[in-house]
Amino acid sequence: MRLAHIRSDLPGEMNRTLSALAEAMLADGARVVGAVQVDGNPGGDTPGDMDLQVLPDGPRICISQSLGSGSGGCRLNPERLEEVVQECSVRLAQGADLLIVNKFGGHEADGRGFRELIATALSEGVPVVIGVTAEKLSDYESFAGDLAEEVACDLAALRAWCAA
Numbered sequence: 001m002r003l004a005h006i007r008s009d010l011p012g013e014m015n016r017t018l019s020a021l022a023e024a025m026l027a028d029g030a031r032v033v034g035a036v037q038v039d040g041n042p043g044g045d046t047p048g049d050m051d052l053q054v055l056p057d058g059p060r061i062c063i064s065q066s067l068g069s070g071s072g073g074c075r076l077n078p079e080r081l082e083e084v085v086q087e088c089s090v091r092l093a094q095g096a097d098l099l100i101v102n103k104f105g106g107h108e109a110d111g112r113g114f115r116e117l118i119a120t121a122l123s124e125g126v127p128v129v130i131g132v133t134a135e136k137l138s139d140y141e142s143f144a145g146d147l148a149e150e151v152a153c154d155l156a157a158l159r160a161w162c163a164a
Contacts, residue, residue: 002127003118003144004161005104006153007134012039013153014131015102021129021158022055022100030162032056033091034100035084035114050076054087055100061087076105081113089117092126098162101130109139122147129158 008014015037025032035052038060050064063080092099099121107113114130121128129151132140141148151161 001122001125001147002149003122003147004127004129004149004151004158005132005140005144006129006151006158007132007137008153009134015039017153017155017158018100018102018129018131019053020155021162024155024159025098025162026056030097031095032098032100033096034088034098035102036100037102052081052084052102054084055091059087076107078107078112081107085114085117088114089120092117092121092124096121096126099126099128101128103131103133104136104140104143105133106136108143109136115143127162129162 006014006017008017019036019038022032022034022036032055034055036055038051038053039049049062051060051062053060061080061084063077063084088099099118101114101118105113108115108118118128118130149161151157
Protein backbone atom coordinates (compact mmCIF):
# COMPACT_ATOMS: atom_id res chain seq x y z
CA MET A 1 0.00 0.00 0.00
CA ARG A 2 1.38 3.35 -1.07
CA LEU A 3 -0.05 6.67 0.09
CA ALA A 4 1.64 9.98 -0.70
CA HIS A 5 0.56 13.45 0.27
CA ILE A 6 1.66 16.89 -0.78
CA ARG A 7 1.39 20.19 1.08
CA SER A 8 1.87 23.82 0.13
CA ASP A 9 1.24 27.21 1.66
CA LEU A 10 0.95 28.85 -1.77
CA PRO A 11 -2.67 29.32 -2.88
CA GLY A 12 -3.57 26.97 -5.73
CA GLU A 13 -0.18 25.25 -5.87
CA MET A 14 -1.45 21.84 -4.74
CA ASN A 15 -4.29 22.01 -7.27
CA ARG A 16 -1.93 22.93 -10.11
CA THR A 17 0.60 20.26 -9.14
CA LEU A 18 -1.99 17.48 -8.86
CA SER A 19 -3.51 18.54 -12.20
CA ALA A 20 -0.08 18.47 -13.84
CA LEU A 21 0.56 15.01 -12.35
CA ALA A 22 -2.73 13.72 -13.73
CA GLU A 23 -1.97 15.13 -17.19
CA ALA A 24 1.56 13.68 -17.22
CA MET A 25 0.51 10.24 -16.01
CA LEU A 26 -2.39 10.08 -18.47
CA ALA A 27 -0.01 11.09 -21.28
CA ASP A 28 2.23 8.20 -20.21
CA GLY A 29 -0.71 5.81 -20.62
CA ALA A 30 -1.48 5.31 -16.91
CA ARG A 31 -5.05 4.67 -15.81
CA VAL A 32 -5.57 7.65 -13.51
CA VAL A 33 -8.79 8.11 -11.54
CA GLY A 34 -9.88 10.55 -8.88
CA ALA A 35 -10.47 14.29 -8.97
CA VAL A 36 -8.47 17.47 -9.23
CA GLN A 37 -9.71 20.92 -8.28
CA VAL A 38 -10.10 23.65 -10.86
CA ASP A 39 -10.69 27.01 -9.19
CA GLY A 40 -12.89 29.61 -10.81
CA ASN A 41 -12.55 33.38 -10.47
CA PRO A 42 -8.97 33.40 -9.22
CA GLY A 43 -7.98 36.68 -7.66
CA GLY A 44 -11.45 38.20 -7.66
CA ASP A 45 -13.09 40.04 -4.79
CA THR A 46 -15.35 37.09 -4.02
CA PRO A 47 -14.41 33.43 -3.70
CA GLY A 48 -14.65 31.58 -6.99
CA ASP A 49 -16.43 28.34 -7.61
CA MET A 50 -14.71 25.15 -6.55
CA ASP A 51 -14.97 22.68 -9.42
CA LEU A 52 -13.67 19.13 -9.36
CA GLN A 53 -12.59 17.55 -12.62
CA VAL A 54 -13.30 13.83 -12.43
CA LEU A 55 -10.39 11.87 -13.87
CA PRO A 56 -9.61 10.81 -16.47
CA ASP A 57 -12.22 12.48 -18.70
CA GLY A 58 -14.83 14.32 -16.68
CA PRO A 59 -17.36 15.44 -15.85
CA ARG A 60 -16.44 18.70 -14.16
CA ILE A 61 -18.67 19.22 -11.13
CA CYS A 62 -19.08 22.39 -9.07
CA ILE A 63 -18.85 21.47 -5.38
CA SER A 64 -19.35 24.97 -3.97
CA GLN A 65 -22.55 26.74 -3.12
CA SER A 66 -23.37 30.41 -2.77
CA LEU A 67 -24.09 31.38 0.82
CA GLY A 68 -24.70 35.04 0.12
CA SER A 69 -22.59 38.12 0.66
CA GLY A 70 -20.91 38.42 4.03
CA SER A 71 -21.26 34.74 4.85
CA GLY A 72 -18.32 33.11 6.58
CA GLY A 73 -19.51 29.51 6.53
CA CYS A 74 -18.19 26.57 4.58
CA ARG A 75 -19.17 26.87 0.93
CA LEU A 76 -18.84 23.14 0.21
CA ASN A 77 -21.95 21.48 -1.17
CA PRO A 78 -21.71 18.01 0.43
CA GLU A 79 -24.18 16.41 -1.98
CA ARG A 80 -22.11 17.49 -4.97
CA LEU A 81 -18.92 16.23 -3.30
CA GLU A 82 -20.56 12.82 -2.81
CA GLU A 83 -21.57 12.88 -6.50
CA VAL A 84 -17.90 13.32 -7.40
CA VAL A 85 -16.89 10.49 -5.05
CA GLN A 86 -19.46 8.19 -6.68
CA GLU A 87 -18.16 9.05 -10.16
CA CYS A 88 -14.63 8.25 -8.98
CA SER A 89 -15.76 4.98 -7.37
CA VAL A 90 -17.18 3.77 -10.68
CA ARG A 91 -13.90 4.53 -12.43
CA LEU A 92 -11.80 2.89 -9.71
CA ALA A 93 -13.89 -0.28 -10.05
CA GLN A 94 -12.98 -0.36 -13.76
CA GLY A 95 -9.27 -0.51 -12.90
CA ALA A 96 -6.65 2.09 -12.06
CA ASP A 97 -2.93 2.62 -11.76
CA LEU A 98 -3.21 5.76 -9.59
CA LEU A 99 -5.85 7.55 -7.52
CA ILE A 100 -5.47 11.33 -7.15
CA VAL A 101 -7.56 13.14 -4.55
CA ASN A 102 -7.50 16.92 -4.56
CA LYS A 103 -7.71 17.34 -0.80
CA PHE A 104 -8.15 15.57 2.51
CA GLY A 105 -10.65 18.02 3.96
CA GLY A 106 -13.22 18.27 6.70
CA HIS A 107 -15.49 15.63 5.25
CA GLU A 108 -12.64 13.12 5.07
CA ALA A 109 -11.60 14.02 8.62
CA ASP A 110 -15.18 13.23 9.69
CA GLY A 111 -15.19 9.86 7.90
CA ARG A 112 -17.00 10.99 4.74
CA GLY A 113 -16.02 12.32 1.34
CA PHE A 114 -13.14 10.49 -0.34
CA ARG A 115 -12.12 8.59 2.80
CA GLU A 116 -13.69 5.22 1.88
CA LEU A 117 -12.50 5.52 -1.73
CA ILE A 118 -8.93 6.10 -0.53
CA ALA A 119 -9.15 3.01 1.69
CA THR A 120 -10.60 0.94 -1.17
CA ALA A 121 -7.83 1.99 -3.54
CA LEU A 122 -5.14 1.16 -1.00
CA SER A 123 -6.67 -2.24 -0.25
CA GLU A 124 -6.67 -2.98 -3.99
CA GLY A 125 -3.01 -2.00 -4.33
CA VAL A 126 -3.67 1.26 -6.17
CA PRO A 127 -1.25 4.02 -5.11
CA VAL A 128 -2.88 7.22 -3.86
CA VAL A 129 -1.68 10.83 -4.02
CA ILE A 130 -3.60 13.42 -2.03
CA GLY A 131 -3.33 17.10 -1.15
CA VAL A 132 -3.35 17.97 2.55
CA THR A 133 -3.70 21.42 4.06
CA ALA A 134 -1.91 22.41 7.26
CA GLU A 135 -5.29 22.65 9.01
CA LYS A 136 -6.12 18.98 8.32
CA LEU A 137 -2.64 17.48 8.58
CA SER A 138 -3.17 15.94 12.03
CA ASP A 139 -6.53 14.45 10.96
CA TYR A 140 -4.91 13.06 7.84
CA GLU A 141 -2.01 11.57 9.80
CA SER A 142 -4.48 9.92 12.20
CA PHE A 143 -6.25 8.39 9.19
CA ALA A 144 -3.11 7.38 7.28
CA GLY A 145 -0.99 6.20 10.20
CA ASP A 146 2.40 4.88 9.17
CA LEU A 147 1.36 4.79 5.49
CA ALA A 148 1.60 8.57 5.23
CA GLU A 149 4.53 9.54 3.04
CA GLU A 150 5.09 13.22 2.30
CA VAL A 151 6.38 14.07 -1.16
CA ALA A 152 7.42 17.53 -2.28
CA CYS A 153 4.69 19.54 -4.01
CA ASP A 154 6.61 19.22 -7.26
CA LEU A 155 5.74 17.38 -10.48
CA ALA A 156 9.15 15.73 -10.84
CA ALA A 157 9.11 14.47 -7.25
CA LEU A 158 5.60 13.07 -7.66
CA ARG A 159 6.46 11.38 -10.95
CA ALA A 160 9.49 9.79 -9.27
CA TRP A 161 7.29 8.57 -6.39
CA CYS A 162 4.80 7.09 -8.87
CA ALA A 163 7.60 5.35 -10.79
CA ALA A 164 9.16 3.80 -7.67
